[in-house]
Amino acid sequence: xxxxxxxxxxxxxxxxxxxxxxxxxxxxxxxxxxxxxxxxxxxxxxxxxxxxxxxxxxxxxxxxxxxxxxxxxxxxxxxxxxxxxxxxxxxxxxxxxxxxxxxxxxxxxxxxxxxxxxxxxxxxxxxxxxxxxxxxxxxxxxxxxxxxxxxxxxxxxxxxxxxxxxxxxxxxxxxxxxxxxxxxxxxxxxxxxxxxxxxxxxxxxxxxxxxxxxxxxxxxxxxxxxxxxxxxxxxxxxxxxxxxxxxxxxxxxxxxxxxxxxxxxxxxxxxxxxxxxxxxxxxxxxxxxxxxxxxxxxxxxxxxxxxxxxxxxxxxxxxxxxxxxxxxxxxxxxxxxxxxxxxxxxxxxxxxxxxxxxxxxxxxxxxxxxxxxxxxxxxxxxxxxxxxxxxxxxxxxxxxxxxxxxxxxxxxxxxxxxxxxxxxxxxxxxxxxxxxxxxxxxxxxxxxxxxxxxxxxxxxx
Numbered sequence: 001x002x003x004x005x006x007x008x009x010x011x012x013x014x015x016x017x018x019x020x021x022x023x024x025x026x027x028x029x030x031x032x033x034x035x036x037x038x039x040x041x042x043x044x045x046x047x048x049x050x051x052x053x054x055x056x057x058x059x060x061x062x063x064x065x066x067x068x069x070x071x072x073x074x075x076x077x078x079x080x081x082x083x084x085x086x087x088x089x090x091x092x093x094x095x096x097x098x099x100x101x102x103x104x105x106x107x108x109x110x111x112x113x114x115x116x117x118x119x120x121x122x123x124x125x126x127x128x129x130x131x132x133x134x135x136x137x138x139x140x141x142x143x144x145x146x147x148x149x150x151x152x153x154x155x156x157x158x159x160x161x162x163x164x165x166x167x168x169x170x171x172x173x174x175x176x177x178x179x180x181x182x183x184x185x186x187x188x189x190x191x192x193x194x195x196x197x198x199x200x201x202x203x204x205x206x207x208x209x210x211x212x213x214x215x216x217x218x219x220x221x222x223x224x225x226x227x228x229x230x231x232x233x234x235x236x237x238x239x240x241x242x243x244x245x246x247x248x249x250x251x252x253x254x255x256x257x258x259x260x261x262x263x264x265x266x267x268x269x270x271x272x273x274x275x276x277x278x279x280x281x282x283x284x285x286x287x288x289x290x291x292x293x294x295x296x297x298x299x300x301x302x303x304x305x306x307x308x309x310x311x312x313x314x315x316x317x318x319x320x321x322x323x324x325x326x327x328x329x330x331x332x333x334x335x336x337x338x339x340x341x342x343x344x345x346x347x348x349x350x351x352x353x354x355x356x357x358x359x360x361x362x363x364x365x366x367x368x369x370x371x372x373x374x375x376x377x378x379x380x381x382x383x384x385x386x387x388x389x390x391x392x393x394x395x396x397x398x399x400x401x402x403x404x405x406x407x408x409x410x411x412x413x414x415x416x417x418x419x420x421x422x423x424x425x426x427x428x429x430x431x432x433x434x435x436x437x438x439x440x441x442x443x444x445x446x447x448x449x450x451x452x453x454x455x456x457x458x459x460x461x
Contacts, residue, residue, distance in 0.1 A: 003081055003100040008035040010077070011105035013337065014095055016085050016273060018045050018068050021305035021326030022110035023393070028334030030075065033341070037079045037104075039097060043068055045393055046133055049323065050401075052177040054136040055143075056184055057417050058408055061133050063400040066393040085111075088275035090298055096275075106300050106337060109273055109287065110330070113306035113321055116267035116284065122245045123168075127264040130173065138423040139263065145419055146260055147193055157258065161247040163201040164259040168241050168249075169266035170207030171214065172358040175224050177263060178205040179360035182231035192417065203233045204257055206249075208240045208266070213366070215320065216356055219374045220366035227360040241266075268321060270307040282309050286318065291348035293333050304329040310349065323391075324354055359384045362409060 005012075010033050015022045018040040029036050047064040054061050072078040083097035088107065095102045115131055117124040128139045146162040153159040167178045181203050190198050205212075205228060211221040212228075212235070228235055239251050241262070248256040270286035280288045280296045286309035288296050293308055295301040305326030309318045319325045329349055336346035355369040357380065365380035375383075385405065392398050 003083075003097070003102050005035075005037060005079055005081075005102065008077075010035050011341065012037060012103065013106045013108065014039065014102055014104035015108045015110055016040075016095065017110035017112055017271075017305075018042075019048070019110060019112045019305065019326065020323040021112075021330045022108070023071070024327045024330035025108060025110065025304065025334055026072065026078065028331055029077075029337070032077075032334070032338060034106075034337070035077050035079070036075075037081065037102060038068065038072075039081050039083055039085060039095065039102065040068065041082065041084050042132075043080075043082050045071065047392055047397075048131070049172075049388060050392075051130045051133065051136045052173060052180060054133065055130055055139040055177065056180040057140060057188070058180065059401060059404050061137060063397050063404065064392065065133060066397060071393065085273055088273055088301070090275065090301060093300070104300075106340075107302070108333065109295075109301070109303040109307055110305050110326070111271035111273060111307050112326075113268035114271045114285075115264060116269040117264065118267065120242065120244075122243050123241065123262070123264060126244050127168075127262045129264050130177065131268075134421075137421050141419045141421055141423045143261060144417060145422065147189070147196070148419075151193065151195055158247075159196075160200060161258040161260050163196070163198075164204070164257065165202075165261040165263065166204045166206060166241070166249045166257055166259045167263045167265060168206045169264065170205060170209065170212040170235075170237070171265065172356075173265040174205055174207070174263075175212055175228070175358050175360060177265065178203060178228060178233050179231060179364070182228070182233050183361050186231075188417070204236060204249075204259075205233050206236045206239050206241055206251065208238070210238055212237075213358055216358070216366065217368045217372070217374050220358070220368055220376070223366045223376045224358060224360055227364040231361055268306065270309070272307070276301075282318075292336055292346040293329055293349060294346075302333055304333055315351070319351055322356070325351060328352065357384050357387070 012035045014037045015026055016039050018038050023045050026036050026038055044065040044067050050059060050064045053059040068080050081099060083099040086096045088095050093104050095104060115129045128142060129135050130139060150159045150162040165181055167174050185198055185201055212224045213221050225235055241249050241251055243250040244262050247258055247260050249259050249262050250256040269284050272281055272285045282288060287303040287307055289303050289308045289310050293302045293304050295303055306321040311318055328351060332349045339346050353370055357367040359365040359381060363378045363381050365384045366376045367380040367383050368374050389398055389401060392401055
């Protein structure tokens with residue numbers, strides 16, 4: 001199949017992936033004497049930091065996505081192909097895709113990251129994740145479907161497992177979705193499910209490390225923990241989920257939390273592209289690059305964002321996998337490509353840390369800025385809203401997100417509780433290749449749960 005790209009006298013820059021890095025690079029080459037070809041399996045740019053709000057019904061999916069072709073409408077040097085990239089062939093300067101081969105003069109890998117399940121097959125098979133819009137819609141539907149089923153359950157243990165939610169991973173995604181679920185439990189679910197005792201619904205946030213929000217300041221870590229405690233989220237630190245099946249999330253060989261809803265937000269790997277030499281791919285699937293974002297051993301192949309493993313003296317474990325890193329690398333690479341075309345030496349990339357932030361719930365957020373500046377509460381919440389609102393692509397998306405947030409704030413309600421894409425795990429297979437039962441193969445029990453949680457459940461009963 002032919003990709004039908006026109007021949008150009010200008011060098012062709014092929015960008016694989018239109019996330020934060022790929023989008024920013026394509027925009028930076030707007031007036032450059034190059035032909036830009038963006039390849040992505042989706043025809044839209046997805047604002048990943050707000051996926052959890054789609055999953056919990058706070059935002060509609062369309063407000064965090066924007067069509068790639070519309071972003072670059074009118075650009076004469078821009079082409080987009082919707083395709084899956086199968087591999088790259090550095091020897092022939094070719095990208096092999098599901099719609100044909102694409103030749104390149106310069107190749108930029110901006111494929112982002114994928115969920116890292118750390119080899120835990122039962123979790124990879126049964127847990128939910130939030131890395132894409134379909135993931136978020138599946139999670140939203142799955143949660144509300146389980147509440148509909150909980151209404152019909154006579155067995156209290158089965159009903160409890162359908163209502164309990166376990167979030168694994170205490171980074172920004174885990175903290176933010178846990179807080180959003182806690183607010184939904186307080187303000188939304190009682191209106192929709194008055195027949196259920198929502199006081200018995202439990203939300204667990206499980207983190208393998210000693211603190212939440214590991215890369216952030218101790219003040220932010222402490223504030224986030226305090227906010228979640230106030231919201232009634234059960235935070236379990238220094239704890240790892242080792243197995244998840246039969247409605248049981250095991251954190252030891254015998255101890256487990258009864259749940260049908262496990263959200264995995266515990267880690268990511270680089271979304272590597274087949275075809276590169278094994279020696280440039282690190283253990284977590286990131287690609288080793290130099291300070292120009294140039295892939296080791298390849299003068300015309302670059303990687304930016306989450307995929308790029310750039311090690312420096314102050315970042316011995318590589319640059320953090322954050323959107324600002326991807327955007328800054330894209331800006332620098334855009335300038336360096338022009339330098340290469342002029343025969344000049346590229347400049348080294350230097351990351352400028354502009355701070356980090358995480359929202360927990362309404363009026364509760366934490367913000368760290370350079371210079372050990374920390375603030376929280378309503379000021380942190382307003383800062384988080386402003387930054388994310390301004391970063392959304394498209395004027396319509398900004399307006400829709402603002403209206404949805406304003407509605408949720410003043411009404412303490414979330415209108416997007418539609419099960420528009422029913423989701424089940426009945427087609428997933430077990431280790432022997434047999435189809436799993438849609439819900440459970442045995443009745444979950446409470447006995448092995450943590451003593452404090454057990455005592456609280458009994459007191460509520």
